[in-house]
Amino acid sequence: MTTMKPTQRNGKKALLIGGGAPNSTLIAGALVAFLDRGVKFDVISTSGAGALMGLLYTAPQGGDPRAALTRWADMGVADAIYDWFPVNYKVFMKPGMAADAYRKALLASPLTQPFFDSFAPGAVTGLWADWVRLFFATLSPTDLTPQSMGMCAHLPFAGQAIDFAAVPDIEPEFYINAYNVTQEKMSIWGKREITPQHLNAAFSFPFIYPPTRIDGDDYIEGAAIDTLNFKALVSDEKEEPGVHREIDTLVVFDILGIDKLIRKPRYLYDAWVGSIITPLVQLSKDDVRLFELQHNIDPHSGQPKRALLKVDLASGIPESAWPKVLDWSNSNLKLLFEVGYQAGMTFCDFHGDVLNIATPARAVA
Numbered sequence: 508m509t510t511m512k513p514t515q516r517n518g519k520k521a522l523l524i525g526g527g528a529p530n531s532t533l534i535a536g537a538l539v540a541f542l543d544r545g546v547k548f549d550v551i552s553t554s555g556a557g558a559l560m561g562l563l564y565t566a567p568q569g570g571d572p573r574a575a576l577t578r579w580a581d582m583g584v585a586d587a588i589y590d591w592f593p594v595n596y597k598v599f600m601k602p603g604m605a606a607d608a609y610r611k612a613l614l615a616s617p618l619t620q621p622f623f624d625s626f627a628p629g630a631v632t633g634l635w636a637d638w639v640r641l642f643f644a645t646l647s648p649t650d651l652t653p654q655s656m657g658m659c660a661h662l663p664f665a666g667q668a669i670d671f672a673a674v675p676d677i678e679p680e681f682y683i684n685a686y687n688v689t690q691e692k693m694s695i696w697g698k699r700e701i702t703p704q705h706l707n708a709a710f711s712f713p714f715i716y717p718p719t720r721i722d723g724d725d726y727i728e729g730a731a732i733d734t735l736n737f738k739a740l741v742s743d744e745k746e747e748p749g750v751h752r753e754i755d756t757l758v759v760f761d762i763l764g765i766d767k768l769i770r771k772p773r774y775l776y777d778a779w780v781g782s783i784i785t786p787l788v789q790l791s792k793d794d795v796r797l798f799e800l801q802h803n804i805d806p807h808s809g810q811p812k813r814a815l816l817k818v819d820l821a822s823g824i825p826e827s828a829w830p831k832v833l834d835w836s837n838s839n840l841k842l843l844f845e846v847g848y849q850a851g852m853t854f855c856d857f858h859g860d861v862l863n864i865a866t867p868a869r870a871v872a
Contacts, residue, residue, distance in 0.1 A: 518755030519549035520862065521740050522679075525791060526555020526730025527762040528598075529780070529833040532840045533820040533847035534560045534760050535576040540851025542573050544864050550680045550754060552739040555730025557760065558683040558709040559662075562669045562701075565677040568626060575668060578626055583840035585637040593776055595835035596644040597625065597637070599715070602660040603650025610663055613643060626668045637837075657717030661707040669706070675699045682739035683709045684729030688718060693729060695739045712783070734763050734791040737798045756861055758854075759817045764791035767821070767829055780833050814861065818854045820847055 524534060538560060553561040560576070567575030584595055600606065613619040621631045622639050631639075651658065674681070681698040685708035696705050708719035708726035718725040729736065740754060769785050772778035795817075803812050823846040824832060831839050855864055 519753050520547075520756045520758065521550040521552060521754045522548040522561075522758045522760070523735050523737065523740070524551065524553045524557030524561050524760045525735045525763055526557055526728070526787070527784075528556040529835060530762050530843055531556045531560055532580045532844040533762050533850070535563070535579045536844040536847025536849075537760060537818055537820060537851030537854070538564045539573055539576050539844075540848045540855060542576075544852070544855040544859075544862075546855065546862050546864060548679050548758070550682075550740060552682045552736040553709070554684050554734060554736040555709060555712070555728050557730070557736075558706055559665075559668070560760075561681065561683075562674065562706070565679065565681060566670050566673045568666075568668060568670045569628075570670070570673075574628070575626060577844075578630070580840050580844040581630070581632050581837075582625060583835050583837035585634040586836050586838050587634055588637055588641060589834065589836040592641070593774075593834065593836075597640055598664075598835065599659045600644070600663055601647045601649035601651065602655065602657065602717070603648070605648040605650060606660060607663065609647050619643070624667050625664060655717065657711070657713075657715060659715055661716055661719065662703075662710055665703050665706055669703075671701070671703055674701050682736060684733060684736045684739065685709050685711065685719070685726040686729050686732050687724050687726055689724040693733055693738065694726065695736065730763075730787075732790075733794065734787060735759065735761060735794045735798075737794070737802065754813060756814045756816065758862075759795070759815065760820065761791055761795065761817060762820055763787045764795065765821050768833070770830065773830065777833075784833065816854075816858060816861070818850055820850045823849055 534557065542564075551561050551565065563575045563579060564572050569575070582595070582597055583589070584597060600610065610623065613623050621627070621629055622636055622643070624630055675698055677698060681701070682695055683701060683705060684693055684695045685705070687694045704719060704721050707716070708721060710716060710728055711719045711726060712728040712731055718727050720726075740757070763784070766788065768788050770781070772781050799811070799815065803815060804810070805812050824843070828839070828842060832843070855862060
């Protein structure tokens with residue numbers, strides 16, 4: 508991974524946004540910093556939760572990416588509730604047709620809609636609002652049985668957050684990935700193909716969500732296997748999508764390849780979260796190393812073909828916050844958003860010449 512400041516480059520620039528849902532507000536904050544500094548990319552490649560962050564960055568409902576990314580930090584649960592019930596019922600919702608109809612009814616009512624359309628400008632936030640959401644989440648019916656293939660409904664809020672009609676027309680090329688379990692291979696979709704079903708496929712982490720079926724094939728989350736979607740950008744194989752040989756700078760958001768995510772659990776649910784994250788830490792680190800060795804080193808000169816710049820998203824996290832860094836509590840998500848924003852600003856200050864930045868820094872909102 509490049510650590511020295513590279514010289515100015517004139518080729519295309521790509522952004523890679525990796526997976527990792529609980530601490531994804533690190534990414535949201537950094538993307539807001541990029542917006543504030545006027546950073547532009549020619550290509551964006553995403554995996555897992557990075558797909559949602561990338562779409563909030565490029566095609567949010569209402570056309571205001573800064574507001575959409577900032578509202579993602581409001582998807583945490585009030586600490587007074589989370590401390591005794593550590594589950595994010597605002598994101599992970601009960602599955603089934605009955606539960607889907609129930610949520611649609613709540614969204615259709617003017618009395619309950621402000622509590623459940625979390626991405627609307629008038630969405631209600633705060634402790635009281637989260638108590639109301641918990642009450643209605645508890646009353647929700649469900650079709651969950653031992654024969655179910657996943658615990659939760661697929662991203663029921665995706666349509667509230669993303670303007671899928673606008674995705675084909677966003678300025679950069681945009682890619683998401685998912686693993687086709689039917690054909691036993693990774694699939695990569697470009698912006699002209701992406702629908703809510705494709706985003707569901709990109710998010711279908713086993714056990715949490717059931718596989719997503721598209722055109723008769725079943726898909727699971729790509730980040731479970733390929734945490735950083737490098738292949739969409741620089742594959743030399745003609746049959747692979749998204750060949751962009753003119754890219755000379757890759758900016759990487761990786762919130763999984765961090766050793767400090769591996770830690771002693773605090774309780775059973777925390778241990779289950781750790782069982783998901785722990786294998787992904789080494790997988791993410793290996794993905795970067797393999798890319799550098801196999802695709803980014805010129806065999807003749809031994810020099811990198813492209814500048815590979817990793818945004819140091821996690822270094823600003825206080826030591827005292829690390830035990831709870833994967834929590835969905837409101838305080839943790841807000842903290843990570845601010846840390847991510849400052850990391851993004853620091854990165855822009857250091858690499859401003861490479862990123863062609865002319866916009867001065869501004870204070871975080």
